[in-house]
Amino acid sequence: MTPITDAAPLCLLTDIPDGGAVEVEALLRGEAESLLVYRHGDDARAYLNVCPHAGRRLDYAPGKFLVRGGTIICAAHGASFAADSGECTQGPCKGDSLRRIDVRVVDGAVRLA
Numbered sequence: 347m348t349p350i351t352d353a354a355p356l357c358l359l360t361d362i363p364d365g366g367a368v369e370v371e372a373l374l375r376g377e378a379e380s381l382l383v384y385r386h387g388d389d390a391r392a393y394l395n396v397c398p399h400a401g402r403r404l405d406y407a408p409g410k411f412l413v414r415g416g417t418i419i420c421a422a423h424g425a426s427f428a429a430d431s432g433e434c435t436q437g438p439c440k441g442d443s444l445r446r447i448d449v450r451v452v453d454g455a456v457r458l459a
């Protein structure tokens with residue numbers, strides 16, 4: 347994975363399967379951070395790739411996320427998050443939320459807002 351600059355898009359919407367998620371690296375306040383970018387139709391949501399339960403990454407392998415039926419599942423201990431809001435709906439951190447990063451889709455590209 348190649349770190350990106352502030353000016354570059356995070357990814358193209360078409361890089362993400364509809365209803366799925368990909369990992370991208372973004373510069374946030376000058377620090378490279380791993381993000382999960384979820385696609386829902388023509389829209390995208392981004393979250394820090396950090397679970398609020400124990401601070402582990404959400405992916406089960408680098409860049410591979412468990413996302414089914416609008417739910418993101420943390421690979422570490424199974425917390426389930428609503429993909430559209432980031433809220434934990436089931437599991438050890440129920441009621442907590444993923445940290446959302448504002449993004450927008452412009453001309454098919456997902457960019458930091």
Ligand code: FES
Pocket residue numbers: 397398399400401402420421422423424425437438
């Ligand atoms: S670190 Fe995600 S459920 Fe425990």
